[in-house]
Amino acid sequence: MAFSIHEKEDTIVALATPQGVGAIAVIRLSGKESIKICNKVFKGKNLEKQESHTIHFGTIRDGERVIDEVLVSLFVAPKSFTKENAVEISTHGSSYIVNQVIKLLVRNGARPAKPGEFTQRAFLNGQFDLAQAEAVADLIHSDSEASHQAALNQMRGGFSGEISKLRAELIHFASMIELELDFTEEDVEFASRDDLRVLVEKLLRVVEQLISSFDLGNVIKNGVPTVIAGKPNAGKSTLLNALLNEDKAIVSDIAGTTRDFIEDEINIGGVIFRFIDTAGLRETTDTIEAIGVSRTQEKMKTASLILYLFDLSDTDMVEINRDINKLENLGVPFVKVANKTDKAQPTFIEELKGKYPDTIFISAGNKENLDALRERVLELVNLDKFKTGNTVVTNIRHYDSLIKTRESLLDVLGGIENEITNDFMAMDIRRALHYLGEITGEITTDDLLANIFSKFCIGK
Amino acid sequence: MAFSIHEKEDTIVALATPQGVGAIAVIRLSGKESIKICNKVFKGKNLEKQESHTIHFGTIRDGERVIDEVLVSLFVAPKSFTKENAVEISTHGSSYIVNQVIKLLVRNGARPAKPGEFTQRAFLNGQFDLAQAEAVADLIHSDSEASHQAALNQMRGGFSGEISKLRAELIHFASMIELELDFTEEDVEFASRDDLRVLVEKLLRVVEQLISSFDLGNVIKNGVPTVIAGKPNAGKSTLLNALLNEDKAIVSDIAGTTRDFIEDEINIGGVIFRFIDTAGLRETTDTIEAIGVSRTQEKMKTASLILYLFDLSDTDMVEINRDINKLENLGVPFVKVANKTDKAQPTFIEELKGKYPDTIFISAGNKENLDALRERVLELVNLDKFKTGNTVVTNIRHYDSLIKTRESLLDVLGGIENEITNDFMAMDIRRALHYLGEITGEITTDDLLANIFSKFCIGK
Numbered sequence: 001m002a003f004s005i006h007e008k009e010d011t012i013v014a015l016a017t018p019q020g021v022g023a024i025a026v027i028r029l030s031g032k033e034s035i036k037i038c039n040k041v042f043k044g045k046n047l048e049k050q051e052s053h054t055i056h057f058g059t060i061r062d063g064e065r066v067i068d069e070v071l072v073s074l075f076v077a078p079k080s081f082t083k084e085n086a087v088e089i090s091t092h093g094s095s096y097i098v099n100q101v102i103k104l105l106v107r108n109g110a111r112p113a114k115p116g117e118f119t120q121r122a123f124l125n126g127q128f129d130l131a132q133a134e135a136v137a138d139l140i141h142s143d144s145e146a147s148h149q150a151a152l153n154q155m156r157g158g159f160s161g162e163i164s165k166l167r168a169e170l171i172h173f174a175s176m177i178e179l180e181l182d183f184t185e186e187d188v189e190f191a192s193r194d195d196l197r198v199l200v201e202k203l204l205r206v207v208e209q210l211i212s213s214f215d216l217g218n219v220i221k222n223g224v225p226t227v228i229a230g231k232p233n234a235g236k237s238t239l240l241n242a243l244l245n246e247d248k249a250i251v252s253d254i255a256g257t258t259r260d261f262i263e264d265e266i267n268i269g270g271v272i273f274r275f276i277d278t279a280g281l282r283e284t285t286d287t288i289e290a291i292g293v294s295r296t297q298e299k300m301k302t303a304s305l306i307l308y309l310f311d312l313s314d315t316d317m318v319e320i321n322r323d324i325n326k327l328e329n330l331g332v333p334f335v336k337v338a339n340k341t342d343k344a345q346p347t348f349i350e351e352l353k354g355k356y357p358d359t360i361f362i363s364a365g366n367k368e369n370l371d372a373l374r375e376r377v378l379e380l381v382n383l384d385k386f387k388t389g390n391t392v393v394t395n396i397r398h399y400d401s402l403i404k405t406r407e408s409l410l411d412v413l414g415g416i417e418n419e420i421t422n423d424f425m426a427m428d429i430r431r432a433l434h435y436l437g438e439i440t441g442e443i444t445t446d447d448l449l450a451n452i453f454s455k456f457c458i459g460k
Numbered sequence: 461m462a463f464s465i466h467e468k469e470d471t472i473v474a475l476a477t478p479q480g481v482g483a484i485a486v487i488r489l490s491g492k493e494s495i496k497i498c499n500k501v502f503k504g505k506n507l508e509k510q511e512s513h514t515i516h517f518g519t520i521r522d523g524e525r526v527i528d529e530v531l532v533s534l535f536v537a538p539k540s541f542t543k544e545n546a547v548e549i550s551t552h553g554s555s556y557i558v559n560q561v562i563k564l565l566v567r568n569g570a571r572p573a574k575p576g577e578f579t580q581r582a583f584l585n586g587q588f589d590l591a592q593a594e595a596v597a598d599l600i601h602s603d604s605e606a607s608h609q610a611a612l613n614q615m616r617g618g619f620s621g622e623i624s625k626l627r628a629e630l631i632h633f634a635s636m637i638e639l640e641l642d643f644t645e646e647d648v649e650f651a652s653r654d655d656l657r658v659l660v661e662k663l664l665r666v667v668e669q670l671i672s673s674f675d676l677g678n679v680i681k682n683g684v685p686t687v688i689a690g691k692p693n694a695g696k697s698t699l700l701n702a703l704l705n706e707d708k709a710i711v712s713d714i715a716g717t718t719r720d721f722i723e724d725e726i727n728i729g730g731v732i733f734r735f736i737d738t739a740g741l742r743e744t745t746d747t748i749e750a751i752g753v754s755r756t757q758e759k760m761k762t763a764s765l766i767l768y769l770f771d772l773s774d775t776d777m778v779e780i781n782r783d784i785n786k787l788e789n790l791g792v793p794f795v796k797v798a799n800k801t802d803k804a805q806p807t808f809i810e811e812l813k814g815k816y817p818d819t820i821f822i823s824a825g826n827k828e829n830l831d832a833l834r835e836r837v838l839e840l841v842n843l844d845k846f847k848t849g850n851t852v853v854t855n856i857r858h859y860d861s862l863i864k865t866r867e868s869l870l871d872v873l874g875g876i877e878n879e880i881t882n883d884f885m886a887m888d889i890r891r892a893l894h895y896l897g898e899i900t901g902e903i904t905t906d907d908l909l910a911n912i913f914s915k916f917c918i919g920k
Contacts, residue, residue, distance in 0.1 A: 017485065018553065021600055022478035023578070023920035024486060026550075053515040055533055066612060068599075073515055073533065088550075090486075093478065093920075094600045096608050118483070139528075140481055140554045148556050152526060460483035460553075 008124065011037055012113035013105045014459040015098050022093035027101055028459060029087040030118055033109055035074060038087045040108045041101075042072060047087075052076035060089070062104050068097045082118055083125035116456025120449065123441060130441025130452070131160045134395055137456050138221070145270030146220045150392050159391045159398075160440050162210070166203055167436045173199060174429045180422050197416050203432075204409050210393050211402050216385055217394035219304060223265055223274030224381055227300050229327075230309035235339040239309060239364040240264070240275060246370065269378045276303060305380060306334035307373075312344030312361075317351065324356070333380045337373060339364050397452070401435045408432035468584065471497055472573035473565045474919035475558050482553035487561055488919060489547040490578055493569060495534060498547045500568045501561075502532060507547075512536035520549070522564050528557045542578055543585035576916025580909065583901060590901025590912070591620045594855055597916050598681070605730030606680045610852050619851045619858075620900050622670070626663055627896045633659060634889045640882050657876050663892075664869050670853050671862050676845055677854035679764065683725055683734030684841055687760050689787075690769035695799040699769060699824040700724070700735060706830065729838045736763060765840060766794035767833075772804030772821075777811065784816070793840045797833060799824050857912070861895045868892035 011031025017024075029038060039047040044058020054074055060067045073088040080086035091097050106112060116137070123133040135155035142148040153159070173196055219225075228236045243266050264275040276299060300306055308327055310320060327334045336359040338344075338352060352359055360376055362369040393399055408431040415425045437443035471491025477484075489498060499507040504518020514534055520527045533548040540546035551557050566572060576597070583593040595615035602608040613619070633656055679685075688696045703726050724735040736759060760766055768787055770780060787794045796819040798804075798812060812819055820836055822829040853859055868891040875885045897903035 014483075016483040016553075017477040018480035018482035020478035020480060021917065023474075023476040023488070023600070023917060025477065026484060026486060028483070055513040055515060055535075065609075066616070068612070069616075071533075075515075090548075092596070092599050093476075094602055094608070096603050096605075097599070100608075136552070139552050139557070140483070142554055143556050145556075148527075148554070148560075149525075152528070156526070156529070457481065457483060 008121070010111045011109060012117055012121075013102055013110040014113035014118075015102065016088070016459040017093075019095070021095070025091050025093045025098050027089045027091065027098060027105075028113075028118065029089070029105065029110060030080070030082045030084050030113075030121060031110070032077075032085055034085045034087045035076070037105060037109045038072060038089065041104050042070075044072075047072060047074060050074055052079050060091070060101055060104065062100070067100045067104065068092055070101075078125075081127065082121040083127055084121060113458060114453075115458050116453030116460055117458075119456060119460055120453045128155075128157070129160050130444065131163070131395070131398065131439050132157055133441070134397075134452060135159075136460065138394060140457075140460065143265075144220075144223075144267050144272040147272065147394070150217060150220050150394050153391065154394070159393070162206070162391055163436055163439050166206060167433060167440075167442075169199060170203065170429060170433055170436070174426065174433060177422050177426045177429060181426065193416055193419075197413065200409050200412050200416070204406065204413070207402055207406050207409065210391065211399065211406065213391065214393040214396075214399045214402075217392040217399075220271075220392060221394045223272035224305055225276050225303045226273045226305045226307065227276050227303040228307045228309055229300060229334075230307075230339075231311065231315070233314065234309045234311045235364045236309055239307070239337075239339065239362075240266075242364050242367050242370060243268075243374075246367070268374050271378065271381060273305070273377070300330060300332060303332055305377065306330075306332050307337050307377075308334050309337045309339055312338050312340045312348060317348075317355070320352070320356075335360060335373070335376050335380060337362060341368065342366060398439050401438045405432050405435040408435060468581070471570045472577055472581075473562055473570040474573035474578075475562065476548070476919040477553075479555070481555070485551050485553045485558050487549040487551065487558060487565075488573075488578065489549070489565065489570060490540070490542040490544050490573075490581060491570070492537075492545055494545045494547045495536070497565060497569045498532060498549065501564050502530075504532070507532060507534060510534055512539050520551070520561055520564065522560070527560045527564065528552055530561075538585075541587065542581040543587055544581060573918060574913075575918050576913030576920055579916060579920050580913045588615075588617070589620050590904065591623070591855070591858065591899055592617055593901070594857075594912060595619075596920065598854065600917075600920065603725075604680075604683075604727050604732040607732070607854075610677065610680050610854050613851065614854070619853070622666070622851055623896055623899050626666060627893060627900075627902075629659060630663065630889060630893055630896070634886065634893060637882055637886045637889060641886065653876055653879075657873065660869050660872050660876070664866065664873070667862055667866050667869065670851065671859065671866065673851065674853040674856075674859045674862075677852040677859075680852060681854045683732035684765055685736055685763045686733045686765045686767065687736050687763040688767045688769055689760060689794075690799075691771065691775070693774065694769045694771045695824045696769055699767070699797070699799065699822075700726075702824050702827050702830060703728075703834075706827070728834050731838070731841060733765070733837070760790060760792060763792055765837065766790075766792050767797050767837075768794050769797045769799055772798050772800045772808060777808075777815070780812070780816075795820060795833070795836050795840065797822060801828065802826060858899050861898045865892050865895040868895060 009032065011029060011033040013027065013029045016026045016028040035047050041060050041062070042056075042058050043061050045056050047056065050056060052075055056072045056074070057069070058072065059069050068091045071090040073090070075081075075086040075088075077083060077085045089101060091101055102112070119133050119136050122128060123130060132155050135151050138151035139148070139155055142151050177196075228240060230236050244264075266273050266275070306327065308323060310323070324336065336356055338349070338359050338361045341349070341361050341363045342365075349361065358376075360369065360373045362373055364370075393402065408428055411428040412425065412432065415428055434443050438448070469492065471489060471493040473487065473489045476486045476488040495507050501520050501522070502516075502518050503521050505516050507516065510516060512535055516532045516534070518530065518532065520530050528551045531550040533550070535541075535546040535548075537543060537545045549561065551561055562572070579593050579596050582588060583590060592615050595611050598611035599608070599615055602611045637656075688700060690696050704724075726733050726735070766787060768783060770783070784796065796816055798809070798819050798821045801809070801821050801823045802825075809821065818836075820829065820833045822833055824830075853862065868888055871888040872885065872892065875888055894903050898908070
């Protein structure tokens with residue numbers, strides 16, 4: 001384990017809400033002594049005599065000095081997130097007060113929590129498995145419907161359930177094989193080789209499916225890599241800004257909340273689109289003809305979606321034909337976007353509509369017809385797959401373990417083929433079990449845990 | 461009142477914790493329907509049948525779609541901050557989740573809260589008076605021990621108590637005077653003019669005291685205006701950075717918490733020092749001889765404290781004598797700070813110690829002897845006055861009302877002197893009552909309330 005026994009017995013304390021000025025801040029304590037420690041500095045009811053899941057008004061005092069009027073929420077073990085005694089102190093939202101209260105609690109026996117230590121305790125105390133613990137962090141950082149649903153599904157045990165089922169079936173067979181090892185001189189066969197092959201093939205199919213879901217999972221977590229291609233003055237930067245600003249406007253209509261906007265990430269219909277190399281778009285010095293230069297083509301090949309943007313007032317049919325031809329050869333889904341409808345010859349628009357009826361006509365500057373563009377984009381990325389209830393692997397650690405599980409299962413299959421002895425077969429099965437167990441945390445090492453939880457924020 | 465009856469009956473909702481990523485976020489509802497509305501989207505126990513001050517685990521759902529696993533805290537009227545039914549929903553700390561939950565609650569009948577609307581309701585429902593409500597905002601923004609104690613004392617009713625006592629005594633006399641008006645033909649005197657004079661003089665003394673406390677209050681709230689004076693290469697910017705960085709280091713030793721640092725504000729021993737015009741200090745283009753130029757002198761006159769910094773390796777006794785002479789004429793407390801002890805002639809240091817024994821010798825670059833400087837600074841600002849339990853006026857609105865109260869009381873006193881008639885006297889007394897009542901909110905106008913609460917953050 002990453003923490004010594006001693007550390008695990010400590011009562012830990014941290015701010016659980018974000019830094020900064022707000023109406024309230026919540027300070028969290030967990031550990032055997034947490035209620036007792038809080039009670040030492042709390043003036044109000046005797047907290048040690050109150051029931052779990054109750055809230056108490058009073059003051060936090062350093063000797064005679066009142067630091068704040070607070071609400072204290074009590075959670076008596078094992079009915080808390082960490083399954084330990086836990087306390088949440090709701091103070092006025094001032095950094096000064098938060099500092100004073102935490103310092104006071106530390107002076108009275110608590111210890112500042114390490115990153116992720118609350119969630120780690122929840123894991124160590126069996127509240128949930130490792131994949132679920134990791135989903136807590138993903139959930140906090142989710143910024144779209146798709147990533148949120150994937151994280152929530154994982155946190156609520158969807159993914160863990162599938163892995164555990166796989167593992168249980170493998171364990172059953174492993175025990176049969178090991179049993180045979182005990183009776184090796186009698187040459188009995190508790191585990192039919194044919195049944196084992198069928199099982200391993202079935203497991204492999206599930207593992208393959210999970211592995212291949214990682215492409216989608218990665219896109220869900222990090223956004224659909226998207227390129228806006230087109231000549232320098234086609235209006236790429238104007239289009240990007242128009243999409244970004246409307247996204248911001250939609251979100252910030254609810255008072256008191258905003259999304260943490262990342263430059264060049266745009267939420268369309270619950271899916272995040274990550275625009276690649278848009279820094280260049282914002283500079284007017286970009287003189288590269290967008291399509292046809294090898295560097296640009298490389299960039300476009302890594303995209304999942306291309307918006308091909310051309311200027312109706314400054315592009316002819318020859319140019320468009322040539323570009324579309326090149327894009328089709330690239331094999332990446334793309335949308336034909338004709339910009340500056342306000343400056344175009346009507347006859348040219350008609351000609352285009354005849355030749356490429358799926359062209360979207362917009363005016364990025366006037367924010368016209370952007371909804372049609374959004375709709376087409378969502379059609380192309382196949383929104384359904386983002387809304388699937390199926391388990392999607394979003395975590396690269398899980399992906400790595402699944403790859404290794406697959407290798408081990410393939411070894412088992414090869415072993416059956418080549419009629420290797422039971423002891424070798426048992427080793428391969430145990431290896432597969434090990435890698436599956438790493439995902440849910442049934443198998444852990446100090447380094448693994450330290451690595452996972454150190455990426456959490458403090459207070460979680 | 462600033463809000464219509466209809467608006468006051470609404471159930472309001474807002475994020476109560478700061479924006480940004482954290483372990484948890486708290487969404488707050490208040491209003492008659494708040495428990496009912498939350499219950500519509502909550503899956504778990506029936507919240508409408510639970511007791512006040514209890515906490516319930518469950519999920520927030522939009523139809524079948526789970527948005528998050530949450531803890532719901534219930535407060536049944538009148539046992540809440542606003543004295544209305546209130547709910548706090550503790551979600552995972554993701555902006556996406558917060559947005560989704562607030563939108564869902566709005567669709568189910570809540571309305572996004574306006575800035576300060578929770579505190580305004582608490583005031584309108586008699587939880588506390590206006591001066592106490594204003595102290596809530598001050599408390600949130602307090603960033604030093606002194607400002608925190610002043611705000612907390614005001615929130616807990618210290619200031620309001622003094623004002624109410626003044627008002628009660630005046631009201632008693634006012635009623636006597638008004639009674640006399642009813643018996644004006646009989647020429648009775650219920651209120652002795654001598655007693656009235658004694659009372660008004662007593663009230664005036666208290667009001668004067670409160671008015672004069674505003675200078676201190678202002679300094680407590682906004683920091684002690686401080687100037688570092690000295691030649692361009694004396695090390696002013698180095699000293700400022702050294703003090704600022706040590707302050708930051710002291711505060712951030714508690715995991716998970718930081719103060720919101722404002723450039724050029726430094727916390728020394730619980731008092732904030734605000735360094736004036738330090739922008740110039742950071743630029744090397746400042747070629748003005750710091751002392752002797754009229755613009756600089758003007759700046760120094762507005763300061764409460766001057767650090768006179770000179771370079772031991774590049775200043776002679778003539779220069780120092782001249783500068784100290786000028787500073788003494790200025791009448792502002794100042795500290796003589798000799799910098800660059802590491803580059804000085806020992807004989808020059810000895811000479812200085814002989815002539816000016818109160819000089820502080822430091823090396824700003826090596827962060828040497830800064831503690832001695834801090835100590836001297838605190839001596840000069842007279843820390844005791846910052847720690848006084850006396851009521852300190854920190855709010856300019858209160859200050860203005862007190863000034864007007866004083867005028868009215870002086871008019872009453874003049875009236876007694878000039879033996880004016882009771883009806884005029886009653887008017888002056890009513891005017892004084894009006895201004896005192898404005899402080900605690902016994903007298904309010906729509907504009908006044910709107911103006912006060914619009915400065916609050918949303919969610920408070």
